[in-house]
Amino acid sequence: MDITHITSLLGGIALFLYGMSIMGAGLEKLAGGKMQGILQKLTSSTIKGVIFGTLITGVIQSSAGTVVICVGLVNSGIMTLTQSVGVIMGANIGTTVTGQLIRMADISGDSLILTLIQPKTFAPVVAFIGCIFYVFIRNAKKKNIGQIMLGFGILFTGMSLMDTGVSPLRESAAFQELFVTMTNPILGVLVGVVVTVIIQSSSASVGILQALSSTGLVTFSSAIPIVLGAHIGTAFTPLLTIGGSSKDGKRAALIHLYFNIIGSVILLALVYAVQFTIGIPMWGDVMNKSSIANIHTMTSVIAMLLFLPCSGVLSRLAMMTVPNSDEEAQELSMPVLDERLFKSPAVALQQAKNAVVKMSRRAARNVGLATPLLLRMDEDVVSAIDVRENLIDRMEVDISNYLIKLADQELGDAESHEVTELLNFVTECERIGDYAVNIKEKAQELADKEVTFSEKAQQELKLLDNALEKILTLTTDAFEFDDARTASQVEPLEQVIDILVERLRAQHIKRLKDGVCSIDTGVVYLDVLSNVERISDHCSNIAARLVGMEAGEDYDSHTLKNMMHHNPTKEYMLNYEQCRRDYLIPLEQLEA
Numbered sequence: 001m002d003i004t005h006i007t008s009l010l011g012g013i014a015l016f017l018y019g020m021s022i023m024g025a026g027l028e029k030l031a032g033g034k035m036q037g038i039l040q041k042l043t044s045s046t047i048k049g050v051i052f053g054t055l056i057t058g059v060i061q062s063s064a065g066t067v068v069i070c071v072g073l074v075n076s077g078i079m080t081l082t083q084s085v086g087v088i089m090g091a092n093i094g095t096t097v098t099g100q101l102i103r104m105a106d107i108s109g110d111s112l113i114l115t116l117i118q119p120k121t122f123a124p125v126v127a128f129i130g131c132i133f134y135v136f137i138r139n140a141k142k143k144n145i146g147q148i149m150l151g152f153g154i155l156f157t158g159m160s161l162m163d164t165g166v167s168p169l170r171e172s173a174a175f176q177e178l179f180v181t182m183t184n185p186i187l188g189v190l191v192g193v194v195v196t197v198i199i200q201s202s203s204a205s206v207g208i209l210q211a212l213s214s215t216g217l218v219t220f221s222s223a224i225p226i227v228l229g230a231h232i233g234t235a236f237t238p239l240l241t242i243g244g245s246s247k248d249g250k251r252a253a254l255i256h257l258y259f260n261i262i263g264s265v266i267l268l269a270l271v272y273a274v275q276f277t278i279g280i281p282m283w284g285d286v287m288n289k290s291s292i293a294n295i296h297t298m299t300s301v302i303a304m305l306l307f308l309p310c311s312g313v314l315s316r317l318a319m320m321t322v323p324n325s326d327e328e329a330q331e332l333s334m335p336v337l338d339e340r341l342f343k344s345p346a347v348a349l350q351q352a353k354n355a356v357v358k359m360s361r362r363a364a365r366n367v368g369l370a371t372p373l374l375l376r377m378d379e380d381v382v383s384a385i386d387v388r389e390n391l392i393d394r395m396e397v398d399i400s401n402y403l404i405k406l407a408d409q410e411l412g413d414a415e416s417h418e419v420t421e422l423l424n425f426v427t428e429c430e431r432i433g434d435y436a437v438n439i440k441e442k443a444q445e446l447a448d449k450e451v452t453f454s455e456k457a458q459q460e461l462k463l464l465d466n467a468l469e470k471i472l473t474l475t476t477d478a479f480e481f482d483d484a485r486t487a488s489q490v491e492p493l494e495q496v497i498d499i500l501v502e503r504l505r506a507q508h509i510k511r512l513k514d515g516v517c518s519i520d521t522g523v524v525y526l527d528v529l530s531n532v533e534r535i536s537d538h539c540s541n542i543a544a545r546l547v548g549m550e551a552g553e554d555y556d557s558h559t560l561k562n563m564m565h566h567n568p569t570k571e572y573m574l575n576y577e578q579c580r581r582d583y584l585i586p587l588e589q590l591e592a
Helices: 003-031 034-041 046-060 063-075 081-094 097-106 112-116 119-136 140-171 173-181 185-199 202-215 220-233 247-277 289-310 312-321 326-331 339-343 345-373 379-407 413-449 455-480 490-514 519-551 557-566 570-591
Strands: none
Touching: 003 140, 046 063, 046 081, 046 289, 063 081, 063 247, 081 247, 081 289, 081 312, 119 140, 185 202, 185 220, 185 247, 202 220, 202 289, 220 247, 220 289, 247 289, 247 312, 289 312, 339 345, 339 379, 345 379, 345 413, 345 455, 379 413, 413 519, 455 490, 455 519, 455 570, 490 519, 490 557, 490 570, 519 557
């Protein structure tokens, strides 16, 4: 094997991997957001998950890619851990499509039709047409189609180069000896794992094995361990993406790993058990591209069939590896809303209120987690905010639907009014959660641009965070315990926060003019101030409604707040003065 063959092999591998990459990227772009929508909607049963996991992986040509998407959906709470199991098992089957396409290179014959359907004939034509689409056409959809065709052509061109590069190995005594040692199953599995981990694709590693089959040295006994090792190796790619994922996101990636490891070990044990008892007739037969592709597909399908009746075992194993504390399980649970309680409206209302309390606590918790991210980014916290926000959104829908159905029952005037107020509270809480996400996104923007706030701005934000934490605590406590006295403390604090935000805005604009802060941080800082102001406004709306309900007045929150401002009570003024000492005087000291 001379230098020409070595460079041909290396160039072939490079083109093969690059072709797979750009073809997969093109398919993913063409699918757009539909791919995640399909994963979300069509996984109601394990077998459906298997089917759609297979189809989607067949489209994007990457089981790791499907599992990474799956981890993202589980991480965000869109898909449950149980739903992900079927998709993950199907991903292993879908990834064998590449090998089945490559097997067409084994087609031989003198007829025009057989010549035309060989990849070495049509691949360059497909690549040429794809290049025209990709380079000269502006339409985004057609450009994506061109990228897919270009990637397809490059993939098979690389395959052809690999075949050329490995052709001298047919006569190599050293290579023959190497493949004799591959009959050791442990060594074969390790080779499959290492190669797949390095090139990040089981399809690619099996494709390389198919290229080596042209040497006539790849036998069933050497191929099966390598293929099973490739299954295990492909499970390590999603593990690289779980930093900052929620616990369920980590579990989804581990399900992929456990499925591939356990399935491969069981299959390997079965194959060698049969060989050492009754024998396998094809054990020493030379494999071609078609037979290797079939082994790749069959092992994936058999592993899926082994786990299909007991797919819950994988979820439980992942749960045991990454367990939840009792507190976390409670924190991430959905509230129970039982429609059978409509017969007792008072009880149903209390159940709905408990759910809204839980929602308000989660929204406040997200705000408390988001603001420190402006000073120090933490991907684990970002993931936790995303999971909780998804729960808040789901709770808004569930609670609102429950209350609307409850409103259709025979309710008294007081109960009807409470239903209306709870619907208003649901809206206020959901918006507080949205603003927490906005702050988190601003923190991510800072991290992406690798910029930070000045020391003075950081001190101001800490002071603002303290005020925000205080108003959220007062609001959630007042709502949970129906405490009008606590609720009356919210409006004076909201007024102080408005003044605080206005002064901080003026201070920061001055720093921007003086060049103390950059434009990037300046825009983010001003956006954060706006979000904080809106959060305190929603807290004020909730508290004003609580005060009005206690007083028996049917005023809207804005009218009630205006009355508080224009006719402040002694208690209101005392609370305002205390808030001014807590937050405005420290700000003056910072300004000095």
